[in-house]
Amino acid sequence: xxxxxxxxxxxxxxxxxxxxxxxxxxxxxxxxxxxxxxxxxxxxxxxxxxxxxxxxxxxxxxxxxxxxxxxxxxxxxxxxxxxxxxxxxxxxxxxxxxxxxxxxxxxxxxxxxxxxxxxxxxxxxxxxxxxxxxxxxxxxxxxxxxxxxxxxxxxxxxxxxxxxxxxxxxxxxxxxxxxxxxxxxxxxxxxxxxxxxxxxxxxxxxxxxxxxxxxxxxxxxxxxxxxxxxxxx
Amino acid sequence: xxxxxxxxxxxxxxxxxxxxxxxxxxxxxxxxxxxxxxxxxxxxxxxxxxxxxxxxxxxxxxxxxxxxxxxxxxxxxxxxxxxxxxxxxxxxxxxxxxxxxxxxxxxxxxxxxxxxxxxxxxxxxxxxxxxxxxxxxxxxxxxxxxxxxxxxxxxxxxxxxxxxxxxxxxxxxxxxxxxxxxxxxxxxxxxxxxxxxxxxxxxxxxxxxxxxxxxxxxxxxxxxxxxxxxxxxxxxxxxxxxxxxxxxxxxxxxxxxxxxxxxxxxxxxxxxxxxxxxxxxxxxxxxxxxxxxxxxxxxxxxxxxxxxxxxxxxxxxxxxxxxxxxxxxxxxxxxxxxxxxxxxxxxxxxxxxxxxxxxxxxxxxxxxxxxxxxxxxxxxxxxxxxxxxxxxxxxxx
Numbered sequence: 001x002x003x004x005x006x007x008x009x010x011x012x013x014x015x016x017x018x019x020x021x022x023x024x025x026x027x028x029x030x031x032x033x034x035x036x037x038x039x040x041x042x043x044x045x046x047x048x049x050x051x052x053x054x055x056x057x058x059x060x061x062x063x064x065x066x067x068x069x070x071x072x073x074x075x076x077x078x079x080x081x082x083x084x085x086x087x088x089x090x091x092x093x094x095x096x097x098x099x100x101x102x103x104x105x106x107x108x109x110x111x112x113x114x115x116x117x118x119x120x121x122x123x124x125x126x127x128x129x130x131x132x133x134x135x136x137x138x139x140x141x142x143x144x145x146x147x148x149x150x151x152x153x154x155x156x157x158x159x160x161x162x163x164x165x166x167x168x169x170x171x172x173x174x175x176x177x178x179x180x181x182x183x184x185x186x187x188x189x190x191x192x193x194x195x196x197x198x199x200x201x202x203x204x205x206x207x208x209x210x211x212x213x214x215x216x217x218x219x220x221x222x223x224x225x226x227x228x229x230x231x232x233x
Numbered sequence: 234x235x236x237x238x239x240x241x242x243x244x245x246x247x248x249x250x251x252x253x254x255x256x257x258x259x260x261x262x263x264x265x266x267x268x269x270x271x272x273x274x275x276x277x278x279x280x281x282x283x284x285x286x287x288x289x290x291x292x293x294x295x296x297x298x299x300x301x302x303x304x305x306x307x308x309x310x311x312x313x314x315x316x317x318x319x320x321x322x323x324x325x326x327x328x329x330x331x332x333x334x335x336x337x338x339x340x341x342x343x344x345x346x347x348x349x350x351x352x353x354x355x356x357x358x359x360x361x362x363x364x365x366x367x368x369x370x371x372x373x374x375x376x377x378x379x380x381x382x383x384x385x386x387x388x389x390x391x392x393x394x395x396x397x398x399x400x401x402x403x404x405x406x407x408x409x410x411x412x413x414x415x416x417x418x419x420x421x422x423x424x425x426x427x428x429x430x431x432x433x434x435x436x437x438x439x440x441x442x443x444x445x446x447x448x449x450x451x452x453x454x455x456x457x458x459x460x461x462x463x464x465x466x467x468x469x470x471x472x473x474x475x476x477x478x479x480x481x482x483x484x485x486x487x488x489x490x491x492x493x494x495x496x497x498x499x500x501x502x503x504x505x506x507x508x509x510x511x512x513x514x515x516x517x518x519x520x521x522x523x524x525x526x527x528x529x530x531x532x533x534x535x536x537x538x539x540x541x542x543x544x545x546x547x548x549x550x551x552x553x554x555x556x557x558x559x560x561x562x563x564x565x566x567x568x569x570x571x572x573x574x575x576x577x578x579x580x581x582x583x584x585x586x587x588x589x590x591x592x593x594x595x596x597x598x599x600x601x602x603x604x605x606x607x608x609x610x611x612x613x614x615x616x617x618x619x620x621x622x623x624x625x626x627x628x629x630x
Contacts (some may be wrong), residue, residue: 088505106443108436161630196466196499200626203468214474214491221475224505 006051006120007031011041011067012082013060017105021054024109025116038062042070050077052119055099057083057090065094072098078119082107088224095178095225102176102225118174118231135170137232140209140218142170149209156208161186165201166209169219174231176222202227263316267324270308275331278304282336301336302357305329309361313368321365329358401445401583405438412438444516448585451509452567455592460506462596466624467504469532469545470497476511483519488527497534498623500545506593507617513586514549514613522553522610534619543619544599550612555605564603565591590615 010021013036022032033048035041038059045053053071057064068079079099083090091102100119103111133145139152144167149156158166168185169177179198183191191197206213220228278301305328313321333343337350345351412431420428454460470493477484511530518528531548556564563569568584587603590613594601599617606612 106439159628159630161628196624197626197628199466199468199471199499200628203470204628214470214493215477215489216474220478221471223472223475223508 005029005031007033007048008116009033009035009041009044009048009050009053011035011038011053011059011064012056013037013058014056017056017082021112024112028113030116038064038067041067045071045075045077051123052116053077053079054116055079055081057081057087057094065090065097068094068097068099078123080115080119091225092178092180095176096180100175114174114231122172122175135173135232137218137230139211142166144170151209151211158205158208161201162205162208165198165205169227169229173229176226176228178226180226182226198227260317260319263312263320264323266316267312267320267327270312270324271305271327271331274301274304274308274328275335279335298332298336298353301332302353305332305357306361306364310364310368313365314372318365318369321369322362325358325361325365328361329354332357398445398449398583402442405442405445408438409435409442445583448513448583448589451589452585452592455589455596462503462506462593464501464503464597466499466501467507468497469493469500469502469507469547472504472508473511473530473532476508476515479508479512480515480519484515484528486524487519488525490527490529492529493532494534497532500534500617500619500623501621502597502617503593506596510590510593510615511547511549513590514615517586517613518549518551518553518611522551526552526610544616545619546614546616548612548614550606550610552606552608552610555609556603556611561603565601587613 008025008030010018010025010032012018012021012034018034018036022034025032033044033050035044038061041053041055041059044050055064055067059067064081064083068081071077071079081091081094081099081102082105083094083102084105095102100122101115103115133143135142135144141150142148147163149158149163149166164186165182168182177185179195180193182198183194186201187194187197202219203213206216206219210216210218218230220230222228278296282296282301284295309321309324309328312324330343333345333350333354334341337353338346412434415423416428416431423431451460473491473493477489515528515530522528529548529550531550533546533548534543535546536543560569565587566584567588569588570584591601594615594617597617599615601613601615603611603613
């Protein structure tokens with residue numbers, strides 16, 4: 001039996017964007033299902049059981065965040081939300097409500113396909129229930145099992161919290177993580193608003209694992225939203 | 234004295250007029266001030282005429298009554314310049330009544346011994362009313378002139394906006410339309426390199442339009458007050474890194490030097506807004522300086538002591554042609570664009586980038602200045618006040 005290509009549900013009300021997403025994703029071999037309202041999207045999601053949802057936050061009928069919440073009531077299917085610049089708050093709400101990543105309009109095809117690949121890869125890893133023990137990108141290498149970090153072959157010493165932060169980002173490599181999500185992973189629940197801890201530790205971590213900490217190549221800032229570890233090579 | 238002033242209160246008729254004319258809080262204040270002005274004129278007139286005692290039948294006042302009249306007219310004039318016409322009319326009527334009561338024998342009654350005084354009252358009232366009418370008219374004229382000027386100004390700004398925006402949006406659109414139609418009609422015959430070049434043009438011009446529209450939206454949000462500054466403890470170094478990342482492609486051929494002190498504490502600002510300021514300043518340098526010239530970003534912090542608040546300063550400096558003489562302030566005005574811009578690879582904006590910077594910096598209580606550097610080039614320096622010590626984080630764990 002031929003392997004089925006992943007199915008992507010696109011919930012988008014603007015015809016030009018619909019067309020762009022259909023053509024681009026179709027060219028890459030994905031099966032594309034389309035919905036132009038939130039309600040229609042929720043019905044398609046329940047019936048067609050897609051592998052991924054691309055969801056515009058500005059839908060005519062229901063708020064995209066609400067669509068995310070209602071999907072999360074019954075499924076862990078990956079969701080990539082699409083919204084305009086300057087709407088950082090909406091993105092954070094959608095991400096904290098369970099969306100996996102976001103795209104800022106207008107976005108290029110490279111960005112779109114990179115996000116899609118990353119969330120589908122995480123889905124595959126989650127199904128196998130074993131993460132990849134070694135993260136490699138450029139001259140940075142992190143062995144999670146052995147708790148070893150090297151930069152250009154040189155060992156790097158991380159404090160316990162720095163390592164936890166690094167590990168949380170590696171587990172979600174390529175995906176954005178909100179401040180709240182990272183704070184919970186490293187410092188536990190109840191630390192959702194102490195973002196200054198995160199900033200100080202992130203700065204320290206960059207000093208240790210970035211060649212030029214002022215212009216990071218691995219630990220990327222998503223201002224107003226959170227951080228993203230660039231996807232491995 | 235107090236008794237005299239209170240006795241000189243408005244006759245009933247004038248109070249009714251006053252009540253009818255009340256239309257706003259300021260009007261009410263105007264009537265109160267009218268009473269106050271008449272009371273003051275009476276008090277001053279009384280002190281100068283009799284000193285601090287009641288007038289005696291045989292004692293001649295020190296001050297001639299015509300001088301006392303002047304005091305009342307001065308009061309009416311003051312009210313007329315500041316408050317409604319109604320308040321000035323009330324001041325005129327009250328003034329005549331108070332004058333009669335306090336300065337015309339028999340004293341402390343409204344009755345008049347010499348019928349010639351009636352003429353004085355009529356002349357005084359007419360003069361007071363004429364003063365209030367003329368003053369009111371002059372004020373109305375100057376107000377109308379001010380509004381007319383504002384209309385002209387608004388109209389001018391709107392026209393500049395419309396023509397500037399239309400032109401700047403049409404330029405990239407023309408390039409996109411041209412390149413797209415070429416690809417549709419002759420795409421098959423074109424060599425691969427030309428096709429790629431046309432596609433690159435479409436992409437770059439669409440990005441430019443996105444930037445222009447982004448700036449327009451940002452300015453609209455700032456001006457309508459929709460964009461609120463939400464300060465948080467953020468890392469300035471991180472914001473610079475993120476701004477440089479956003480401009481990675483246009484910055485590829487540039488030498489960017491970053492000078493941020495080690496261990497710079499967190500600063501309390503709106504991260505998203507300040508990152509936009511940094512992006513706009515770098516973008517401005519990219520637009521107005523020749524390709525290949527360096528761009529420097531310098532951060533300095535001044536700690537506050539007990540009284541003075543601290544501040545953090547960020548500079549974006551270039552080695553371009555510098556600012557034209559007199560443009561140091563004008564560069565931050567909306568739709569101002571220096572003609573010194575070289576026609577370069579990075580398309581020109583609509584003159585909003587720096588205006589947005591200023592609006593954001595001022596919303597933080599800071600200030601932004603531009604000046605020429607010694608050795609050539611321009612420097613844009615923003616200073617943000619910092620109140621309170623940054624949170625202490627034990628980051629050894």
